[in-house]
Amino acid sequence: MKKYIDTSFFDLFKVGPGPSSSHTIGPIKAANDFVEKVSGLSRDKLDKAVRLEAWLYGSFASTGKGHGTDRAVAVGLLGEQPETCDIALLERLLQDEDEVYRPAVKGAPKLVFKREDIHFVDGEHDFPYQNTMVLKVLSGSSVLFEKTYYSIGGGFIICEGEKPEEREMPPYRYKNMESLRRIVEKYEIPLAELLLDNEKSLSGNSTEDIDKKLDFIIDNMICAVERGINTEGILPGPIGLQRKAKEFFERSNALENIPDRFLGMLDAFTLAASEENAAGHMVVTAPTSGSAGVLPGIIYFLKNYQKVSDEKMRAGLMIAAAIGFIVRHNASISGAEVGCQGEVGVASAMAAALLAYVNNCDFDRIECAAEIALEHHLGMTCDPVGGYVQIPCIERNAFGAITAYNAYLVASVGDPKMQKVSFDEVVEAMLETGRQMPCAFKETSRGGLAVCSICG
Numbered sequence: 001m002k003k004y005i006d007t008s009f010f011d012l013f014k015v016g017p018g019p020s021s022s023h024t025i026g027p028i029k030a031a032n033d034f035v036e037k038v039s040g041l042s043r044d045k046l047d048k049a050v051r052l053e054a055w056l057y058g059s060f061a062s063t064g065k066g067h068g069t070d071r072a073v074a075v076g077l078l079g080e081q082p083e084t085c086d087i088a089l090l091e092r093l094l095q096d097e098d099e100v101y102r103p104a105v106k107g108a109p110k111l112v113f114k115r116e117d118i119h120f121v122d123g124e125h126d127f128p129y130q131n132t133m134v135l136k137v138l139s140g141s142s143v144l145f146e147k148t149y150y151s152i153g154g155g156f157i158i159c160e161g162e163k164p165e166e167r168e169m170p171p172y173r174y175k176n177m178e179s180l181r182r183i184v185e186k187y188e189i190p191l192a193e194l195l196l197d198n199e200k201s202l203s204g205n206s207t208e209d210i211d212k213k214l215d216f217i218i219d220n221m222i223c224a225v226e227r228g229i230n231t232e233g234i235l236p237g238p239i240g241l242q243r244k245a246k247e248f249f250e251r252s253n254a255l256e257n258i259p260d261r262f263l264g265m266l267d268a269f270t271l272a273a274s275e276e277n278a279a280g281h282m283v284v285t286a287p288t289s290g291s292a293g294v295l296p297g298i299i300y301f302l303k304n305y306q307k308v309s310d311e312k313m314r315a316g317l318m319i320a321a322a323i324g325f326i327v328r329h330n331a332s333i334s335g336a337e338v339g340c341q342g343e344v345g346v347a348s349a350m351a352a353a354l355l356a357y358v359n360n361c362d363f364d365r366i367e368c369a370a371e372i373a374l375e376h377h378l379g380m381t382c383d384p385v386g387g388y389v390q391i392p393c394i395e396r397n398a399f400g401a402i403t404a405y406n407a408y409l410v411a412s413v414g415d416p417k418m419q420k421v422s423f424d425e426v427v428e429a430m431l432e433t434g435r436q437m438p439c440a441f442k443e444t445s446r447g448g449l450a451v452c453s454i455c456g
């Protein structure tokens with residue numbers, strides 16, 4: 001593990017097709033990387049290359065069909081990038097078992113793959129990460145080139161044998177909430193300013209460029225909510241789940257009772273982005289695609305109903321990112337590694353921190369809000385029914401947003417210095433809980449709600 005956090009905002013917040021950052025965006029990125037590496041092989045190897053295979057292990061094998069991992073691999077091999085992916089192409093891929101696809105490899109005229117070349121390998125494996133994918137280029141039965149990729153949550157991937165990219169050391173070096181607090185106190189610097197300085201150093205971008213990129217992320221979140229509250233019908237897959245966000249929004253909008261209206265609106269906005277994710281449409285990982293409803297729901301609400309300024313929203317998003325960075329650095333944001341506490345739980349903590357910031361809370365209360373939100377997701381399992389990111393995922397996002405709001409409210413009273421559990425301690429507890437959680441409850445769809453009778 002690196003000593004200090006050197007994750008960029010735009011590593012964490014990625015735009016791409018749903019329904020799962022680890023099972024959709026990660027595989028697209030791995031396939032993109034593989035295509036690039038294969039393009040660099042010798043002329044001799046490229047002339048001999050005739051077939052490309054993908055072998056999917058662990059949680060990829062058990063829930064990959066429902067998550068569309070096979071189509072994600074295929075679209076990545078065809079050269080589509082997550083951010084600009086052609087959704088219509090993604091949706092029609094692999095329907096015909098005889099269709100032959102040509103990967104975007106330069107200089108390999110005979111290299112192709114078909115649906116039968118993407119293999120789901122059931123059962124236990126010895127790879128160090130749950131979501132493992134091996135990509136191979138073959139000539140007849142001999143392997144000319146292969147690479148193993150791990151998808152470690154939130155769309156982050158590791159290529160086996162490769163060192164993580166070396167980055168410029170950020171000026172403010174922290175590894176957890178406590179070290180972040182010490183820096184803020186020592187330099188008497190506002191938290192958002194500190195995070196912005198680190199981002200400038202990591203990415204080499206100017207403040208103006210970073211603002212534009214943050215606005216792009218916020219716009220994509222808002223678009224996902226808007227599409228969701230304007231769409232009705234049945235979500236893809238065998239469950240036959242009906243979208244609810246549009247009806248919920250229209251009904252809540254007409255309510256006179258203020259508490260019902262507030263809750264209904266927040267539910268509707270969060271459900272909307274989550275339904276878009278389940279439909280395989282464009283969302284933002286926040287920190288993952290499965291949990292891509294919580295922050296957009298809260299942001300949409302703040303922007304449209306509390307009129308939070310763009311500047312404040314950008315700073316709030318940076319602070320939400322810092323919460324995600326700390327969890328990712330010290331534990332995990334992958335449902336396959338630690339269950340849903342690492343996805344919706346972390347999304348809720350990020351949203352609670354953003355809410356606290358935009359409502360003028362100081363560092364202590366921001367930490368307190370994030371801690372409370374994560375604390376009340378500890379132990380939450382990942383057991384998507386039939387392997388589809390629909391039940392419990394969509395409604396769970398709405399509950400995550402409500403918990404975030406409540407966590408901010410609870411954190412805004414009392415003396416935060418008297419808070420008995422720190423954010424770092426709750427992250428540690430989350431990791432330990434995840435480690436002790438049986439595999440059946442970590443995105444394998446082999447236990448809990450996942451095996452209920454809905455899918456027959």
Ligand code: SF4
Nearest residue numbers: 290335340343382393
């Ligand atoms: S249950 Fe949670 S972690 Fe699992 S797929 Fe659904 S949203 Fe992701």
